Amino acid sequence: xxxxxxxxxxxxxxxxxxxxxxxxxxxxxxxxxxxxxxxxxxxxxxxxxxxxxxxxxxxxxxxxxxxxxxxxxxxxxxxxxxxxxxxxxxxxxxxxxxxxxxxxxxxxxxxxxxxxxxxxxxxxxxxxxxxxxxxxxxxxxxxxxxxxxxxxxxxxxxxxxxxxxxxxxxxxxxxxxxxxxxxxxxxxxxxxxxxxxxxxxxxxxxxxxxxxxxxxxxxxxxxxxxxxxxxxxxxxxxxxxxxxxxxxxxxxxxxxxxxxxxxxxxxxxxxxxxxxxxxxxxxxxxxxxxxxxxxxxxxxxxxxxxxxxxxxxxxxxxxxxxxxxxxxxxxxxxxxxxxxxxxxxxxxxxxxxxxxxxxxxxxxxxxxxxxxxxxxxxxxxxxxxxxxxxxxxxxxxxxxxxxxxxxxxxxxxxxxxxxxxxxxxxxxxxxxxxxxxxxxxxxxxxxxxxxxxxxxxxxxxxxxxx
Numbered sequence: 001x002x003x004x005x006x007x008x009x010x011x012x013x014x015x016x017x018x019x020x021x022x023x024x025x026x027x028x029x030x031x032x033x034x035x036x037x038x039x040x041x042x043x044x045x046x047x048x049x050x051x052x053x054x055x056x057x058x059x060x061x062x063x064x065x066x067x068x069x070x071x072x073x074x075x076x077x078x079x080x081x082x083x084x085x086x087x088x089x090x091x092x093x094x095x096x097x098x099x100x101x102x103x104x105x106x107x108x109x110x111x112x113x114x115x116x117x118x119x120x121x122x123x124x125x126x127x128x129x130x131x132x133x134x135x136x137x138x139x140x141x142x143x144x145x146x147x148x149x150x151x152x153x154x155x156x157x158x159x160x161x162x163x164x165x166x167x168x169x170x171x172x173x174x175x176x177x178x179x180x181x182x183x184x185x186x187x188x189x190x191x192x193x194x195x196x197x198x199x200x201x202x203x204x205x206x207x208x209x210x211x212x213x214x215x216x217x218x219x220x221x222x223x224x225x226x227x228x229x230x231x232x233x234x235x236x237x238x239x240x241x242x243x244x245x246x247x248x249x250x251x252x253x254x255x256x257x258x259x260x261x262x263x264x265x266x267x268x269x270x271x272x273x274x275x276x277x278x279x280x281x282x283x284x285x286x287x288x289x290x291x292x293x294x295x296x297x298x299x300x301x302x303x304x305x306x307x308x309x310x311x312x313x314x315x316x317x318x319x320x321x322x323x324x325x326x327x328x329x330x331x332x333x334x335x336x337x338x339x340x341x342x343x344x345x346x347x348x349x350x351x352x353x354x355x356x357x358x359x360x361x362x363x364x365x366x367x368x369x370x371x372x373x374x375x376x377x378x379x380x381x382x383x384x385x386x387x388x389x390x391x392x393x394x395x396x397x398x399x400x401x402x403x404x405x406x407x408x409x410x411x412x413x414x415x416x417x418x419x420x421x422x423x424x425x426x427x428x429x430x431x432x433x434x435x436x437x438x439x440x441x442x443x444x445x446x447x448x449x450x451x452x453x454x455x456x457x458x459x460x461x462x463x464x465x466x
Contacts, residue, residue, distance in 0.1 A: 067196040069119040069215055070147075071110045073103070073203055074186045076128040077178060078136055086131050088139030088450075098406045100143070102203055104451040105405075105433055107144035108440035109206040117210040122146045122195065126188055128153075142450040144440075154184040155270040164273025167300045183301035184270065189256055190263035202252035202395065204404060208432050209392040211350065214255045220262065220340045221310065224347040226250040226303070227372035228355050228398060230296040242284045245292040246311055246327045248303035249342065252395050253351035262340070266309055275300055282323055291315065292323050310342035331374075344374040348381040349390050353398030354425040360384040388428045396433075400426040405433045409457035414464025427465075434461055 078086045079099055088100050107123055114121035124147045125140050132150040140148055157169050168181035189198040197215045201207075214222050225247045275294065278286040287294030288308035298304060314330030315323060331344055345351075348358035356363040357372045360383040365371045367378030381387050396404045402417040403426035420426045437458050441447045448455060 066118060066120040067215070068122065068194075069117075069197040069199060070122045070124045070192055070195040071199045071201055071207070072124045072126060072186075072189055072192070073106070073201055074126040074183075074188075075131065075136075075203075076182045076185055078131045085135060086133050087135045088143065098410075099203075100139075100451040101437070101454040101457055102406050103140070103143050103145075104440045104444075104447070104454055105437045106201065106203060106206055108443070109208070109432075109436040111144065111443070112436065112439055113207045113210045117212055117215075119197070119212060119215055124149060124192075126151050126185060128182075128185060139450070142446065144444070149188075151185055151188050153182070154187055155267050157181075159271055161271065161273035164270065164275045164300070167275050171300050180298050180301045183251065183298065183303075184305065186251060186302050187263060187266055187305070189254075190258050190266070191260060193258040193260060195258060198256050198258055200251065200254040200256070202397075204396040205252055205351070206394055206433055206436055207392070208394060211255070211392055214345065214350070217255075217343065219257075219343040220259060221249075221254060221256045221306070221342045222345050223254040223342070224250050224351045224374075225307075225344055226353075226398075227357075228353070241279050242292075244287055244295045244299070244304075244307075245284050245323050246307055248294075248296055248298060249306045249310075250351055250353075250395075251298075251302045251306070252397065253393050254306070259340070262309075266305060269305065269309060275304075280323070284323065288312070293327075306342070314341075346374050346380070348373060348387045350393045352387070352391055352394050352425065352429075354400035354403070354423055354429065355398055357381075358384070358387045358425060360387065384424050387425065391428065391432070394429045394432060396429060399423060400429050403427075403429055405430050405437075405461055406457060408464070409460040412460075414460055416464065430461065430465065434458055 078088070081087050088103065110121065110123055123145045125145045126149050127136065127140075129150040129152055132148070137148050157165055160168060169179065171180040172178065173180055173183075186200055189200050192198050199211070199215075226249075227247045229250075230244055230247045269289070272289070274289045276286045276290075277295065278290075280286055280290060280292045282292070284292030285295035286292065287299060288304060289312060291308050291312045293308040293311060294300075294304035296304065311327050311330055315326040318326035318329055320326040320329055330341075347353070347355075352358055355372070357365050357370075358381060360366055360381065361378070362384070366380075366382060367376065369376060373380075381390075394400075400420070400423065403420045403423070408414060408416065408430075420430075437454055440451070441455060441458070444450070
């Protein structure tokens with residue numbers, strides 16, 4: 001074909017052949033270039049890897065997923081409605097009047113610190129299956145609990161050997177009919193392996209500041225020892241034997257790294273039932289499995305079980321000449337290769353009970369062996385003001401039992417007990433509780449429906465503390 005101008009058309013067959021050959025050459029050039037580029041990249045990356053390896057500086061690829069923590073409460077009883085049904089909120093039930101605001105403020109305190117933590121935070125309630133009814137579930141969800149877990153008794157009494165079986169069936173909680181051994185439901189926290197860490201809280205505890213440093217700690221369990229519940233080596237009231245060689249781990253606040261094997265070992269320990277009032281060779285009440293640990297109130301339950309579990313092996317490993325020296329060595333040097341150990345933390349920061357040991361030098365115990373804390377150095381917690389500023393977890397029991405806000409606000413005249421008025425820590429506890437309470441009212445659209453007595457309680461406290 002010839003164009004009008006006399007030049008050949010682009011449709012000339014010879015032109016098409018040249019175009020095809022050119023395209024093939026370009027494709028082959030691109031393929032060769034790509035192969036050479038990949039070879040170079042592989043060689044370069046290998047060189048970089050070898051360089052890093054020789055310097056032990058190979059960068060670690062870390063997961064972008066946030067670690068998780070569950071803050072957990074445990075309920076094995078609940079208020080009753082007039083018709084016998086169970087509910088968190090029942091205006092005619094005094095226990096319910098206290099329960100709703102207590103749980104609301106606890107939940108709000110956890111939510112507040114979650115905003116400042118790098119851990120993904122969940123609020124969970126372990127609920128005895130016998131009270132796991134829709135009304136109770138709805139009440140807990142309304143108060144801010146993310147997950148509810150029905151549980152059975154950790155070990156049935158009939159599966160325990162004597163004398164542990166009888167002790168479990170007869171020892172009751174102060175001023176109540178609930179068996180102390182029911183507290184062992186709390187030990188299900190070791191089964192919650194879907195979380196990196198679990199924090200067990202009594203319902204009379206509130207969180208004040210994040211505790212990421214404890215959540216990061218390698219110890220399997222962290223908490224405080226309740227020295228004021230038992231002075232180590234104190235004489236038995238009925239004779240010459242000494243009580244537990246170690247005070248109880250206070251189960252109102254315990255941080256654990258979940259481990260199913262630990263739970264299994266504890267259940268086996270409960271089934272063996274070796275909890276006795278006999279005597280060890282060196283004069284202690286035998287307690288759990290002849291360890292000399294556990295003869296104190298609540299010893300048959302989590303407080304005694306955990307203390308004996310974590311320290312009985314420490315005593316076996318120790319070269320100390322006495323049982324007391326062995327547990328002291330374990331307290332101050334708890335680490336061992338597998339990290340399955342308990343670490344005591346500063347009870348003037350975590351699980352603070354308002355005792356004299358956290359009132360600074362003016363209380364006369366700071367810097368002495370009688371400070372009854374993880375560290376008795378004079379530079380640790382030197383002033384009550386420093387303790388107030390450093391509070392992270394407070395517990396309305398011990399010296400601040402009478403300072404429970406949900407109890408105080410039921411008194412129309414708001415009479416503050418003398419022991420509370422004279423204890424600056426208890427006063428700080430109340431203020432922190434109120435702050436979390438106001439946070440709940442501000443952030444919860446149905447606050448007055450789910451915790452109907454909380455607004456009035458806060459108003460009463462505000463007026464009474466002026």
